[in-house]
Structure formats: C-alpha cells, structure tokens
Amino acid sequence: METEITNSNSSSFEDLVKDHDVKDSVQNDDFMDILGNNQLTKKILVHGTSDTRPQRYDICKINYEAKLENGEEVENVENFSFQLGDLEVPQGLDMGIGLMNVGEKSEVHCSPRFAYGSLGLPEKNIPEDSKLIYTIELVSTHEETDIEKKSYKSRKEIGNKKRERGNFYFERQEYNSAIQLYRRALEYLDESDGGITSPVENSFIEPTNEQLQDLLEDRIKVYNNMAQSQMKIHAFDAALKSVDMVLTCQPNNVKALFRKSKILEAKTDISSAIPLLRKAANLEPENKSIQNELSRLILKSKREAQSEKNLYQKMLGQAQILDKRKPQCPPSKPDTNTNVRNRLKLWTYTLGSVLIGVAAIAFYRYKYSS
Known part of the structure; x- marks a missing residue:
C-alpha cells in the first residue's frame, strides 16, 4: 500500500491568500535565495505540515498558477x-516544490x-526570456x-509519458534533458527486469504476446530518439549502442540503418556506413533522402581513396629520389674517424629510404589490390 500525505483542508489559491492566519505566514518580505544567485527565490505564504517534504521521484500533487512579471496569468492548474x-x-x-511541506x-x-x-x-503565450512567478500549493505527496x-498498462502509460516529455526537450534542442527522459522511459518500457504483469482483481496475469510486442515498439521509438539526441551532442559511441539495440530487434528498421550510417561516418568509418545505406535504399527505394545520402557517401569515399592513392605515390616517389642521391666527394685528406662516421650515416640514410619505399608500396598494394 502507498502512504499518501494529504492536505485535507485544501482550497483555492484565492481563499488561501485571503483567509490564512497571519501567524502561519512569513512575517517579512524576505525570500529564500535557493541557489545564492538570485535567479531562483522562494517565499512561504502558508506553512504546511512539518517534515513532510517530498523526495526525488515521489509523486506530487499540486495546485499552481504562473504569471509573467507584468502580472499576466499564463497557467492555472x-x-x-x-x-x-x-x-x-x-x-x-x-526545485521549489522539493523545498515545500505538504499543505504549504x-x-x-x-x-x-x-x-x-x-x-x-509560445503555446502558453510565454515569451522568450521570460521570468515566471509561480504560486504553488503542495496538496499531497507519496512514494512511487x-x-x-x-x-503492464501502468508501465506503458508512464514510459510513453516520459518519452513524449523527452521529445519536448529534443524539439527545444535541450538534448541532455531529452536523453535523461528517454533513459527513464526505458526503465518502464523494458519487460526484462522483474517481468510485467497485468493485475486483475486480486490476481496477476502475464501480458499477452501482442501486448509485449506493443511494448517493444514503444522501446524501439525511445532508442531511436535517444540515438538521435546522442548524435546531436557528439556522443557517438553511446548513440551506436542505442541504434544497435533497435537493429537487434528490427534489422530492417530504416530509420535505425540511416542513423547508424551517420554515426559511422562521424567515426570516419565510411566503408561500413555505405552498406547500411544500400540496405536502407533497397528497403525504401522511393526515399530520396537515403538515395542522396548514399550518393554523397560513395563520392566522398572515392575522393578519399584517390587522395590516399596520391599520397602513397608521392611518398614512393620521394623514397626513390632519396635512394638515387649520391654522397659528396670526400676531402683530399680525410680524417679516418670522420670517414667512418660519414659512411655509417650514409648507409643508415639509404637503408631508411629503402624501407620507406617498401612500406609505401606494400600498403598501396594492400589497399588497392582488391
């Protein structure tokens, strides 16, 4: 059983402001500066029950209204x-509610x-860079x-709610927040930890195969969205793991194939990215975006190959030129020790040039023989 702490005397904000006892309110106009930078402040209007602050992940029920600095109301819930x-x-x-007691x-x-x-x-008429003034009543709180x-039904509902909230942050380009919500969504949508049951009266029954398949589809949406968010912050290794989770379940998921190709390109592995795009193009031959991306990557691959080929040829040519160079004539009366040192330097230099040429030829043949 869940233990719920409730404000039994709850009423509207207007009534509370009008009728609350002065002894129960703050006696001055001082605000608590929550962060110490005056960007987030809180003032108690009505005290609640002591020692009933909610903890992280508790389920809170609140009444609240939000106003702009000019007094215009933008929310009332x-x-x-x-x-x-x-x-x-x-x-x-x-953060403000985390510092409130029930009934406060x-x-x-x-x-x-x-x-x-x-x-x-914009959908709530809140302009950009707006300061908001919230009036909040914490009605109740309980552990989840x-x-x-x-x-099954509850986990699906909560998981998708968090997925949609993650989408909200993604659209606002707040990618780290989106990733956090997607990870939380997966905790609810994954049926592997502890199993999922559907309570009926006092008994429990296992979800049907259809329900589990439905849950899998939801998880795949989350992993695809999370991979996209991770790509946006250049967390390519994490994005690769997310997209591989999709392809493990659905090898022909076109969206995942396309995103994996983009991840591999970012990791400079174009040779592995092209086959993925070819597969995606075969699955959706009418998709112009995939066709264009495939053409771009093939052209990029050819240019890089030609550029490397030119580099190897240049290295080989330099090695051959160095090998043909002749040493200068020694002085008429050379010092014996100096001659020995010069010969050693010459042989070392020549041998190094030959080795460079051999290595360049071998690497070129290995790369372009097939």
Missing part, C-alpha cells in the same frame, strides 16, 4: 500530478534559465510504487 526531479515540470518549479503554499520566482529559457513557450510491481 489544479490537482496536477508529476514525478519530482524527473524533468516533468520546469526546473525552477521542480509558496511563491517561487524563476529566472528564464529555470523556466522556459530563450525559447519561451516499485516499477517491477506496476502493471
């Missing part, structure tokens, strides 16, 4: 549930950095049930 510390709300809101009502001021940043949120004990 009641009974909103979210998981604390999991990027489901703006960072400033997340506070005002939290967030600089743009801890709200919606330089992009704002262990993931392994959640039903």
Whole structure:
C-alpha cells in the first residue's frame, strides 16, 4: 500500500491568500535565495505540515498558477500530478516544490534559465526570456510504487509519458534533458527486469504476446530518439549502442540503418556506413533522402581513396629520389674517424629510404589490390 500525505483542508489559491492566519505566514518580505544567485527565490505564504517534504521521484500533487512579471496569468492548474526531479515540470518549479511541506503554499520566482529559457513557450503565450512567478500549493505527496510491481498498462502509460516529455526537450534542442527522459522511459518500457504483469482483481496475469510486442515498439521509438539526441551532442559511441539495440530487434528498421550510417561516418568509418545505406535504399527505394545520402557517401569515399592513392605515390616517389642521391666527394685528406662516421650515416640514410619505399608500396598494394 502507498502512504499518501494529504492536505485535507485544501482550497483555492484565492481563499488561501485571503483567509490564512497571519501567524502561519512569513512575517517579512524576505525570500529564500535557493541557489545564492538570485535567479531562483522562494517565499512561504502558508506553512504546511512539518517534515513532510517530498523526495526525488515521489509523486506530487499540486495546485499552481504562473504569471509573467507584468502580472499576466499564463497557467492555472489544479490537482496536477508529476514525478519530482524527473524533468516533468520546469526546473525552477521542480526545485521549489522539493523545498515545500505538504499543505504549504509558496511563491517561487524563476529566472528564464529555470523556466522556459530563450525559447519561451509560445503555446502558453510565454515569451522568450521570460521570468515566471509561480504560486504553488503542495496538496499531497507519496512514494512511487516499485516499477517491477506496476502493471503492464501502468508501465506503458508512464514510459510513453516520459518519452513524449523527452521529445519536448529534443524539439527545444535541450538534448541532455531529452536523453535523461528517454533513459527513464526505458526503465518502464523494458519487460526484462522483474517481468510485467497485468493485475486483475486480486490476481496477476502475464501480458499477452501482442501486448509485449506493443511494448517493444514503444522501446524501439525511445532508442531511436535517444540515438538521435546522442548524435546531436557528439556522443557517438553511446548513440551506436542505442541504434544497435533497435537493429537487434528490427534489422530492417530504416530509420535505425540511416542513423547508424551517420554515426559511422562521424567515426570516419565510411566503408561500413555505405552498406547500411544500400540496405536502407533497397528497403525504401522511393526515399530520396537515403538515395542522396548514399550518393554523397560513395563520392566522398572515392575522393578519399584517390587522395590516399596520391599520397602513397608521392611518398614512393620521394623514397626513390632519396635512394638515387649520391654522397659528396670526400676531402683530399680525410680524417679516418670522420670517414667512418660519414659512411655509417650514409648507409643508415639509404637503408631508411629503402624501407620507406617498401612500406609505401606494400600498403598501396594492400589497399588497392582488391
């Protein structure tokens, strides 16, 4: 059973502001400077129950409203549930609620950095670089049930919610946040750890093959999206692992084949990238993007091969020229020790030139004989 701490006397924000006891409120206008840089501040309007602060990953239920600095209201939500510390709300809101007790009502001021940043949120009429003023009431909080004990339906719902939140950050080019959400989504969508059950009354039944296949499709979407995010931050090794997870389950997944080719190109392995694009092109012959990318990589490969060939020929030519050089005539009365040293230097120089030529010829034949 989950233990839930609830504010039983919960009412609207307006009533709380109007009716709360002065003894229960902050006695001055001082704000808590949460980070010490005045970018995120909090002031208690109504005290809650002591020692009932939520912990990370707890499920919190809140009422809140958000206003711009000019007083315009942009959000007003009641009974909103979210998981604390999991990027489901703006960072400033997340951090402020983590410092609240159940039943508490506070005002939290967030600089743009801890709200919606330089992009704002046009769908909610929040302009770019906007400071937000939140009025928040923490209604209740409780620990989340262990993931392994959640039903198939619950895990699918939560996992996809986190995937969609990851997509939100990806579209805003906040790739690290997107990756964090995608990883969390996989924790819910993976059926291998502890199994997934669908509770019916007091018993448990295993999910059907159709349900597990549906869950697999969701996981593949997450891995594909995570690979794209990892590519954006040049984490190519991690991206390769993500895309390989897709191809292990679906070898003909065109999106994964295309992305793996891009990853391999970034790792300068064009020879391995081209066959992947050829396979993708055969699977989707009408896809112009794949055809264009394949043509580009083939041309790039040929240019690199020609460039290397020219380099090897140049190295070989230099080695042959060095080999043909003759030593200068010795002085009429050479010093015996000097002659010995000069001969040793000459033989060392000649031998080195020959070795360079042999190595260049061998490497060229190895690379272009097939």
